[in-house]
Amino acid sequence: MELHQVRYFLAVASTLNFTRAAEQCNVTQPALTKAVQKLEQELGGQLIYRERLLTQLTDLGREVLPMLERTLVSAETVRRRAQEFHHKEVAPLKIGLAPSISASLVLDPIAEVAKFVPGLHVELREQAAEKLVDLLLEGEISAAMVGDIQDLPARVDDWLLFRERYVAVLAPTHHLANLPSIGMDDLRETVLLERAGCDVAPKIQRLYFPEKPPHLGHCSGHDLHLQHMAAAGFGVMLLPEHMPRLPTLKTIPLEGDPVLREVRLLAVQGRRYSPALDAFVKVARLRDWSVEGTDQVGQRSGS
Numbered sequence: 001m002e003l004h005q006v007r008y009f010l011a012v013a014s015t016l017n018f019t020r021a022a023e024q025c026n027v028t029q030p031a032l033t034k035a036v037q038k039l040e041q042e043l044g045g046q047l048i049y050r051e052r053l054l055t056q057l058t059d060l061g062r063e064v065l066p067m068l069e070r071t072l073v074s075a076e077t078v079r080r081r082a083q084e085f086h087h088k089e090v091a092p093l094k095i096g097l098a099p100s101i102s103a104s105l106v107l108d109p110i111a112e113v114a115k116f117v118p119g120l121h122v123e124l125r126e127q128a129a130e131k132l133v134d135l136l137l138e139g140e141i142s143a144a145m146v147g148d149i150q151d152l153p154a155r156v157d158d159w160l161l162f163r164e165r166y167v168a169v170l171a172p173t174h175h176l177a178n179l180p181s182i183g184m185d186d187l188r189e190t191v192l193l194e195r196a197g198c199d200v201a202p203k204i205q206r207l208y209f210p211e212k213p214p215h216l217g218h219c220s221g222h223d224l225h226l227q228h229m230a231a232a233g234f235g236v237m238l239l240p241e242h243m244p245r246l247p248t249l250k251t252i253p254l255e256g257d258p259v260l261r262e263v264r265l266l267a268v269q270g271r272r273y274s275p276a277l278d279a280f281v282k283v284a285r286l287r288d289w290s291v292e293g294t295d296q297v298g299q300r301s302g303s
Helices: 001-015 020-027 031-044 059-086 104-116 129-137 185-190 200-209 223-231 276-287
Strands: 048-050 055-057 089-096 120-126 144-145 157-172 193-196 215-220 239-240 251-252 260-268 296-302
Touching: 001 020, 001 031, 001 048, 001 059, 020 031, 031 296, 055 276, 089 104, 089 129, 089 260, 089 276, 104 120, 104 276, 120 185, 120 193, 120 276, 129 144, 129 157, 144 276, 157 223, 200 276, 260 276
Parallel strands: 089 120, 089 144, 193 215
Antiparallel strands: 048 055, 144 260, 157 239, 157 251, 157 260, 157 296
């Protein structure tokens, strides 16, 4: 099946007239008729009734019409995007974010890149940090921002952007809400709301409660769901300091800032950067992240 055959058939289906369809497609009527007949042969049945004064779609023609319309639209979309790419009208930038990394962190760098990369087209994807590494190596994403991560492959470059603390987030009516800071003993006696796949609670347990774990209550795979639960008084969340929060929640520091994490930028070593990726990496590394974190760094690991 060739696209011109599909286009000629759709013209006949629209006009129900071979002469007008040929004029619309800017081809001779015999050429159009031959192309439609070949399409019918390939699909194994007649698509159009041909009579002197009446041209109608057959049952098969009506059945395949919407599918062929979608086929032509998809092909034209692919062709248009390819042309835009070759003319540098589209500059794709696919950024992976670990679940604990808020999209708010990349908005300012993206806005800065957009100033001097015409046609910037950003796609954000959220996956676990280990999965993001796989997507990087497979070329599915351009760069990734992750929290604490271990055992990166040698092919992956990483830059430490900043370190930040975790804070307690809870309802103003919670019994801990009036404390100036929350200690580990306080956390032991309260209910922690846990995000699935997040290592904050296990880290606290490993470092501060090796014998008796904290009380882990409700959990969810989405921070916003947990924030609503915290606002309703179901427990306390531990969130990175930069994470956007519901206005109904109260934020209290943890005593002594016991839980810190590093936010890193990842890209594949030795792979040729697109203009959009090159700009994003440079902007991210040069940015003053001290607004976001407790310790602005911006250095490559090991350098």
